[in-house]
Amino acid sequence: MSKRIGMEIALAAAEVAALCRPDVIAAYPITPNTHIPEHLAEIVAEGHLDCEYLPVESEHSALSACAGASAVGARVFTATSSQGLLYMGEIVPIIPAMRLPIVMALGNRALSGPINIWNDHSDVMAVRDMGWICLFAANGQETIDMIVQAFKIGEDHRVMLPVLVNLDGFQLTHVVESMIMPDQEEVDKFLPPRKPYATVHPDNVVSMGTLGLPEIYTEAKKAEDEALINSKKVILEVWKEWEKTFGRKYEPIESYKTKDADVIMLTVGSMYETAAIAVDQLHKEGFKAGLLNMKLFRPFPADELKAAVKGARVLIVTDRAVMCGGAQAPVCAEVKSVLYDEPVRPAIVNEIIGLGGRDVRVDDFIKMFKKAATADKVKPERAYEIYGVRSS
Amino acid sequence: MKGIVENFDLYAPKLVDKEEYFSSGHRACQGCGEALAVRLMCKGLGKDTVITNATGCMEVISSLYPTTAWKLPWIHVAFPNSAAVGAGVESALKVLRRKGKIADRDVKTVSIGGDGGSVDIGFQAISGSMERGHNMIYVCFDNEAYMNTGIQRSGATPFGASTTTAPAGAASVGNKTWKKNMPEIMVAHNVPYVATACHSYPIDFINKVKKARSVKGPAYIHCLAVCPTGWRSSSDTCIKLGRLAVETGFFPLYEVENGKYRLTIEMPKKLRPVEDYLKLQGRFRHLTPDQMKQFQERVTLEYKKLMNKVKYSKSWLEM
Structure with missing residues (x-):
């Protein structure tokens, strides 16, 4: 037992x-x-x-x-x-x-x-x-x-x-x-x-x-x-x-409150649970946030991803690594390549978070959601952002 | 030094396994000492053996997919890890036998590699596997440079040899350092059986392989393998060069059982001049008489050091 x-x-x-x-x-x-x-x-x-x-x-x-x-x-x-x-x-x-x-x-x-x-x-x-x-x-x-x-x-x-x-x-x-x-x-x-x-x-x-x-x-x-x-x-x-x-369910991409979600975030690994708290708080404010967690990264769950983001206006892809000198961070690069051929797809924002143990708190996720909300109208300046970099 | 292989045809069939475990048709160069040595080693090992092979000439010439020269179970993973793969093979054979998942009989793990794959890049893995006491044999086939990649010097390249990364030139003698003494390092690991060997002494080599096989624990054999391509020597001198390496005292054949050194091929009272060995090889062709002398002095010194051990070393079991 x-x-x-x-x-x-x-x-x-x-x-x-x-x-x-x-x-x-x-x-x-x-x-x-x-x-x-x-x-x-x-x-x-x-x-x-x-x-x-x-x-x-x-x-x-x-x-x-x-x-x-x-x-x-x-x-x-x-x-x-x-x-x-x-x-x-x-x-x-x-x-x-x-x-x-x-x-x-x-x-x-x-x-x-x-x-x-x-x-x-x-x-x-x-x-x-x-x-x-x-x-x-x-x-x-x-x-x-x-x-x-x-x-x-x-x-x-x-x-x-x-x-x-x-x-x-x-x-x-x-x-x-x-x-x-x-x-x-x-x-x-x-x-x-x-x-x-x-x-x-x-x-x-x-x-x-x-x-x-x-x-x-x-x-x-x-x-x-x-x-x-x-x-x-x-x-x-x-x-x-x-x-x-x-009795415990596993799927390539787990979704949380994504039904009718306006802005969806994709996490990989343990950040999911912190981001879920942010999603709950945003819902209280009437912000239609949704959350996805990628459990299977190889082979890449392309079909599940396409289905999971359907209907969303904006998709925030979080990455936990920098692809130095690359076009995006690694997870987002792949997400974009999968969604490129979709006739309707969300605007995509790439946030690189939690490098080398930097804490990412509930507040940080809320900020990311709110900031990304206009991404379909105002294109972000850069293809990706390293979130929370201190300037001094 | 005629005696040793006299009447070879007469007694060899009685002593040597007729089965070929390393079959002909592989892609080794003409006169390759290493391929011959591998064949002899397999005869000493017999059927119940698993070979792990480092990347190098022997892997390349024997395993072009979809062909294989190996009639023994064989695995190659990478260059520096033959001994580590061997450690995994040995451990798995042991535990699966213990659990009754494979046949209940003794299967020996034998890891092999060239000098580069052994004394340089694979050194750490060998050190680990020998130190941990795995029941396995490591055989280094030493042709004294990275021959597979084009004759670059290794830690086993002798002084004065011209290699592609230590070429002889107006301002260089070629390789400036002496050969790393790998057997000695293995003795220092408390490996119970360490031996040197050469394909030019087949019975001696096979006997050593058999002895190594009977050890319950780690064993190490360092086999000099003549490489006509890398040594710039005529392919028909392969066997002769191996014998000259021994007769000049450059590569004496000995074994170390539990710390006790013993020559296995008797040496003449007066060694042949090392020049006899060097002059047949293009890699030494540039050596001046002075450099040749320097070479001779080092060979003499190393030989004396060895003979001192032969004379005074005692078995750990008798201490």
């Missing part, structure tokens, strides 16, 4: 990852994800989980060891943040190309320069096009649910891809929340042991990770892209089953 717990989200993430019975865990310490692998090490050390735990010498080796283990057919889990993800960076695009399921919890943290341990999405945005399925949790409950879902999605033979479960650093990793934790029996029932498709083992000799000449590279990339696009069907299936089993 599931039971309600109060726990730090990182610890809960570790607990639920253990319930998934991973065979191999390899991780390297970096703030703010560290409590996840630490607590898993504890669980293994106490004998509660039969697992090979590799305290490796770098993130590069963490993901490399995960690749090797997944290739043998093991269920594999890792976690990292920020520079750690970038240090893995060389290996990140190889994992989906080799169709190796691995689940990674990413405690989102700003990329260095200046060094900063706090939350934004510059880490995940740097790898967003490298072929991983990409889920964003808005709170602790979604974090633990998505970790279980991620194994089931990634290991499905129609998918066979790695999955990133994004949870905002500190805002989620270090926050104690009330969550409903499934028990071992429930997880076992929902998530049977991995049945690998092909493995490196003498009983069935294969070569994995071979060289692709120009004659085959294009086709390999096409196949990888298709695999990621097609994974959406399985993601939706798994979410349906989750809802049926556990």
